[in-house]
Amino acid sequence: MKKHNFSAGPCILPQEVLQKASEAILNFNNDNLSLIEISHRSKPFVEVMEKARSLALELLGLKNKGYKALFLQGGASMEFLMVAYNLLNKKAAYLNTGTWSYKAIKEAKHFGELVEVASSKDNHFSYIPKGYSIPEDADYFHCTSNNTVAGTQMKEFPETNVPLVCDMSSDIFSRQLDFEKFDLIYAGAQKNMGPAGTTLVIIKEEILGKVERHIPSMLNYQVHIDKDSMFNTPAVFPVYVSMLTLQWLKDLGGIPFIEEVNNKKAALLYAEIDRNPLFKGMVTKEDRSIMNATFTLTDESLTEKFDKMWVAAGINGLNGHRSVGGYRASMYNALPLYSVQALVDVMQELEKSHL
Numbered sequence: 440m441k442k443h444n445f446s447a448g449p450c451i452l453p454q455e456v457l458q459k460a461s462e463a464i465l466n467f468n469n470d471n472l473s474l475i476e477i478s479h480r481s482k483p484f485v486e487v488m489e490k491a492r493s494l495a496l497e498l499l500g501l502k503n504k505g506y507k508a509l510f511l512q513g514g515a516s517m518e519f520l521m522v523a524y525n526l527l528n529k530k531a532a533y534l535n536t537g538t539w540s541y542k543a544i545k546e547a548k549h550f551g552e553l554v555e556v557a558s559s560k561d562n563h564f565s566y567i568p569k570g571y572s573i574p575e576d577a578d579y580f581h582c583t584s585n586n587t588v589a590g591t592q593m594k595e596f597p598e599t600n601v602p603l604v605c606d607m608s609s610d611i612f613s614r615q616l617d618f619e620k621f622d623l624i625y626a627g628a629q630k631n632m633g634p635a636g637t638t639l640v641i642i643k644e645e646i647l648g649k650v651e652r653h654i655p656s657m658l659n660y661q662v663h664i665d666k667d668s669m670f671n672t673p674a675v676f677p678v679y680v681s682m683l684t685l686q687w688l689k690d691l692g693g694i695p696f697i698e699e700v701n702n703k704k705a706a707l708l709y710a711e712i713d714r715n716p717l718f719k720g721m722v723t724k725e726d727r728s729i730m731n732a733t734f735t736l737t738d739e740s741l742t743e744k745f746d747k748m749w750v751a752a753g754i755n756g757l758n759g760h761r762s763v764g765g766y767r768a769s770m771y772n773a774l775p776l777y778s779v780q781a782l783v784d785v786m787q788e789l790e791k792s793h794l
């Protein structure tokens with residue numbers, strides 16, 4: 440039986456997607472060729488790319504609204520750089536909610552003045568700062584919707600007149616948002632979409648073309664848009680698997696459906712963390728992430744015992760990020776509710792054995 444996979448990323452993908460993807464490796468479209476040995480310019484692959492781009496926009500409700508979807512390479516980390524290259528003329532505003540925001544800030548600093556509007560560093564990024572203001576003359580405001588490491592998630596996004604840029608790597612397609620509020624969204628595939636190797640970038644095209652510097656072709660969003668996300672050889676397999684996952688999500692009922700499931704999973708686990716005296720959550724309750732729940736044992740001497748118990752229960756990937764410690768249960772779209780129940784059962788068993 441497949442393990443209960445709580446890995447933070449790369450992470451669980453739907454079993455039927457894995458099945459179809461493995462079939463395509465051997466024989467794609469019954470054409471007696473593998474998906475990864477045909478030209479990316481061939482009709483079957485161009486169709487895959489177009490479908491993936493179209494599904495991404497459709498699921499986010501952004502079709503025919505001036506947005507373009509791209510599947511690029513270099514991970515979300517490359518977008519830290521590309522966003523600044525393409526959008527930062529003089530000044531950009533960033534919200535610092537942890538490791539990934541900080542890395543984005545570090546890259547953007549080289550391109551102009553950087554205003555950190557607020558930071559939760561003072562308390563180990565265990566909360567989302569609120570009540571900050573964004574300079575009206577900023578070229579854009581950048582935030583990270585979900586802090587994969589600490590386990591915090593933005594529930595609200597600021598009202599601002601400057602373009603809104605968001606790293607949604609670890610919660611894209613997991614909850615309903617007013618996506619039209621955003622001018623640029625990016626997300627590495629390896630959480631809710633597919634294997635590592637491609638990054639989805641959604642851009643409102645009208646925000647481009649406003650910087651004065653020369654942008655190298657590979658880093659230029661407009662070049663990728665003009666070439667329909669085929670400026671160079673795309674990551675064919677990750678794009679194909681992403682397309683399958685997006686189709687899976689659409690068939691299930693899209694984001695409204697999966698959001699309900701995700702809320703149930705998170706409610707089940709957080710209720711146990713709060714009820715069971717042997718565990719405690721690591722972040723401010725109102726900012727808890729629906730995707731990544733972080734917690735610790737209240738008695739560290741139980742660590743070895745608990746670790747053995749969850750491994751024996753077929754649970755994978757529960758260790759916290761190396762910079763934080765403790766535990767992190769990542770509950771991405773493809774994780775079934777029964778996997779969360781399996782973890783809760785182990786937490787309750789630990790409590791019983793401890794009494």
Ligand code: PMP
Pocket residue numbers: 448513514515516517539583585586587588606607608609627
């Ligand atoms: N942003 C967030 C929110 C992430 O969780 C990650 C990776 N876990 C990244 C950016 C970096 O992504 P990549 O490794 O694809 O560059």
